Amino acid sequence: MPYETLSSASQYEALLDAHDTWLFDCDGVLWSGDEAIAGAVEAVALLRKRGKQVIFVTNNASKSRQALLGKFRKMGIEAETKDVFSSAYASAVYLKHVLKLPEDRSVYVVGMEGIQEELDAVGVRWCGGTSKEDNVFLPPLDFSSLLSPEAIDPKVGAVLCGFDMHLSYIKLAKAFKHITREGAEGEPKAGEEGGGCYFILTNDDSTFPAKGGPWPGAGSLSSPLVFASKRKPLIVGKPHQPMLDCIEAVQPFDKSRALFVGDRLDTDIAFAQHGGIKTLMVLTGISTKAEIDAEGAEIVPDFLMQSIGDLAQL
Ligand SMILES: O=C(O)[C@H](O)[C@H](O)COP(=O)(O)O
Numbered sequence: 001m002p003y004e005t006l007s008s009a010s011q012y013e014a015l016l017d018a019h020d021t022w023l024f025d026c027d028g029v030l031w032s033g034d035e036a037i038a039g040a041v042e043a044v045a046l047l048r049k050r051g052k053q054v055i056f057v058t059n060n061a062s063k064s065r066q067a068l069l070g071k072f073r074k075m076g077i078e079a080e081t082k083d084v085f086s087s088a089y090a091s092a093v094y095l096k097h098v099l100k101l102p103e104d105r106s107v108y109v110v111g112m113e114g115i116q117e118e119l120d121a122v123g124v125r126w127c128g129g130t131s132k133e134d135n136v137f138l139p140p141l142d143f144s145s146l147l148s149p150e151a152i153d154p155k156v157g158a159v160l161c162g163f164d165m166h167l168s169y170i171k172l173a174k175a176f177k178h179i180t181r182e183g184a185e186g187e188p189k190a191g192e193e194g195g196g197c198y199f200i201l202t203n204d205d206s207t208f209p210a211k212g213g214p215w216p217g218a219g220s221l222s223s224p225l226v227f228a229s230k231r232k233p234l235i236v237g238k239p240h241q242p243m244l245d246c247i248e249a250v251q252p253f254d255k256s257r258a259l260f261v262g263d264r265l266d267t268d269i270a271f272a273q274h275g276g277i278k279t280l281m282v283l284t285g286i287s288t289k290a291e292i293d294a295e296g297a298e299i300v301p302d303f304l305m306q307s308i309g310d311l312a313q314l
């Protein structure tokens with residue numbers, strides 16, 4: 001089914017009339033790194049003025065929702081905690097309320113403050129991440145510091161991997177030991193005494209859209225663990241279902257009157273299509289027009305715009 005390219009004010013007005021809930025991806029749609037996409041701030045303000053429900057859905061796990069609110073404020077985009085869904089938040093909620101990780105279990109983090117702060121917010125204990133002892137270089141071929149229960153804590157019931165600009169061998173080594181620990185998955189349940197260890201990714205984006213990008217994304221950073229362990233991780237972020245379940249639990253909306261605005265076909269557009277939500281792709285991030293025009297293109301949006309900033313002319 002071919003997509004509709006939108007470029008006129010009347011087309012934009014028709015899009016506004018047809019959709020009450022606008023879900024926005026962030027990186028590559030509203031901003032690129034720390035730079036707002038031209039007109040994006042004005043476009044979101046216009047939607048709010050027209051009484052639209054605006055929800056933000058980012059796979060970026062480097063910041064907690066509180067930190068993201070600071071970024072929204074700095075950019076001049078109105079947002080409250082209940083409007084913001086990140087893969088770090090959705091992963092913390094999933095571990096706490098869906099997997100119901102036992103209180104005496106902790107999470108080994110391959111990632112940064114965003115994941116740690118969201119785990120803190122739901123009261124799930126963590127290790128690894130930005131902690132000092134896991135941000136050092138091991139002496140060449142010397143694994144002795146990893147051979148103690150202090151280093152590879154048997155109380156770790158899950159490994160959670162997300163975007164990590166401080167990725168290191170020691171983190172991969174510890175995470176690998178946790179996710180390959182003996183212990184039948186299921187009985188006792190993974191994450192419990194004697195059980196295995198959950199292996200979860202916040203998201204599996206292959207690349208990250210920021211200035212000078214693309215750059216390696218969270219999915220590329222966790223791939224060494226997938227390759228080494230031969231385990232299939234559970235993935236929370238777009239296009240996967242846990243992210244949509246998390247949004248609908250906090251901000252119910254009518255999918256028939258909703259529109260998802262994204263820059264990436266295999267995460268944003270696929271996510272919305274799986275959820276029965278109409279899709280608008282913009283060309284300010286990762287995916288290109290050539291990809292959706294290619295013969296046999298598997299994922300094609302309903303609508304295409306150059307930039308969400310083009311709405312600001314209304
Ligand atoms: O590598 C990553 O984590 C992703 O590229 C990044 O998080 C994408 O964020 P989004 O476009 O979903 O806001």
Ligand SMILES: [Mg+2]
Nearest residue numbers: 025027028263
């Ligand atoms: Mg994006």
